[in-house]
Amino acid sequence: MSTTVVNTGTEGKTWGGANQPLKASYGKMMMWFFIVSDALTFSGFLAAYGFSRFKFIDSWPIADEVFTHVPFLHGQELPMIYVAFMTFVLIMSSVTMVLAVDAGHHLNKAKVTLYMFLTIIGGLIFVGSQAWEWATFIKGDYGAVQTKGGNILQFVDTDGHRVALRDFVTAGPKARTEHERKSGLWFVSEGTLPTYTVEEVVAGLESHDNVLVRTQIINEHGEKTVLSRGESLKVLKDNGKLVVEGANLQVNEYGSPLFADFFFFITGFHGFHVFSGVVINIIIFFNVVLGTYERRKSYEMVEKVGLYWHFVDLVWVFVFTFFYLV
């Protein structure tokens, strides 16, 4: 069949096929492009956070007043310390991951196993820390009053230190109990009722001369504005609407509810990535232990999940900056 072209005459030339211009395997390259798309998703979230922050630039919560807690150290104001620890744990687990990849290049099964194990432990410590951070954030600390316009009024003493609602408000007898499904309409439920009513907070403020109201507005020194005694009482009586303790998707005692929404969404999405990274690491760990890659004479799978794991670390570096530092 002399008319059939069996030979293109381009063998060995650039477009003749079997050429690998990027010198990377298919799987590794696809992991890279997945990471690009995931990076764009995360930057979409962070840019949306930036949008909302620029929109409320003069009233956004100050992060190091929000995240001041460290486990086992109750009542101490240690801004940033715990998040710095979490960042270090994640970077450290990135290091053990890259050491596992390196050991894989030397086909050293024992070392890959050890380093993969340490990486998984690091990931679990991080996810656990994040869960604790969420719990602390949801539970809240000082409590605040939300105004009719949705702004948050916090309480400080004359030295500017925060005062918790429990320190100056006395809870009176409850006018109503929390509605539960079993005690009325079965298809209607409501969240936990606040410990205090706005009237009780007003009464508490009236009886404590040293307590002042602090608004969300950031003054020229970069601090939240503290109102005078007269203004404090006026603004609380005129505008106070709801007692807020802790944070959820609707209300947030630390300031703008958007802050809590973005916190839950972005750190949640990142935490989900860490969690799935841990799961994938565990799968690969067992493959290593079973000797799959030993028989394959290539530990490239470790390298691929390594890329994903480092990406999770990379995202956290940005989340850390934009949520906790800037």
Place this chain on the structure above:
Amino acid sequence: MAHAHKLEILRGLIKFKSNTQKIWGVLILLTIVTAVEVGLGIVKPEWSMIKVLGMKLLNWIFIILTVVKAYYITWDFMHMRDETKGLRRAVVWTSIFLILYLIFILLQEGGYVFNVYSDGFVKRDF
């Protein structure tokens, strides 16, 4: 490729003997940068409160240090340093261009909405 690692960082200022040594070196670098960030974040020095291009100098320092960290994570932990130029550019330039574009648009818009709230007729402080 898998075994040929480039073993110098900071434009050849620091050279490492082995890949493992380089990993620990990069860890030390990243730890120092994080420590500086946290330190600055707690102290908030007075000189860093001046405004540069509409943002506090301190915030610019944070962002630059973050990009530095991101660079070392990508280049040394993810071995971008050892990949071909083509792959590196396809991944890095694409992301950087799209992200900068998105950030510019959204921050610009956010600032505009802030101005409408503060100078316009929309009242939200009640």
